[in-house]
Amino acid sequence: MLAFFLILFSAPLLAQETTVSEERAMLYKWAIIVGGAVITLAAAAGAFCQSKAISSACEGISRNPGGAPTIRFILIFGLVLIETLVIYALLITIMIVNVQWGNYQ
Numbered sequence: 001m002l003a004f005f006l007i008l009f010s011a012p013l014l015a016q017e018t019t020v021s022e023e024r025a026m027l028y029k030w031a032i033i034v035g036g037a038v039i040t041l042a043a044a045a046g047a048f049c050q051s052k053a054i055s056s057a058c059e060g061i062s063r064n065p066g067g068a069p070t071i072r073f074i075l076i077f078g079l080v081l082i083e084t085l086v087i088y089a090l091l092i093t094i095m096i097v098n099v100q101w102g103n104y105q
Contacts, residue, residue, distance in 0.1 A: 035093040042089030049082050 057075040061068045 031096050031099065035097040038089055038096065039093040042086050046082050046086040050079055053078050053082065 053075060057071050060071045064071075
């Protein structure tokens with residue numbers, strides 16, 4: 001059933017011409033490269049920052065077990081902010097890849 005609908009809805013796309021100029025093809029290639037680089041750097045930086053935050057929180061809790069609830073709250077809040085930055089980078093990557101290059105003149 002799913003294959004039927006995929007074929008049915010892809011018919012208009014298959015009917016379109018596929019002529020793309022060389023300049024536009026290069027822009028698409030660079031958009032994919034830049035998008036991949038942005039999300040790669042953001043994911044790597046986010047992972048490093050999260051590991052550093054977790055390490056520091058564990059160290060802080062081991063030094064002061066009485067402050068564990070406060071440290072845990074600050075840790076979770078910080079992890080949420082770090083992950084939000086990675087999600088923003090993902091959204092920017094999606095925008096870079098999906099922009100209609102050549103239509104904005």
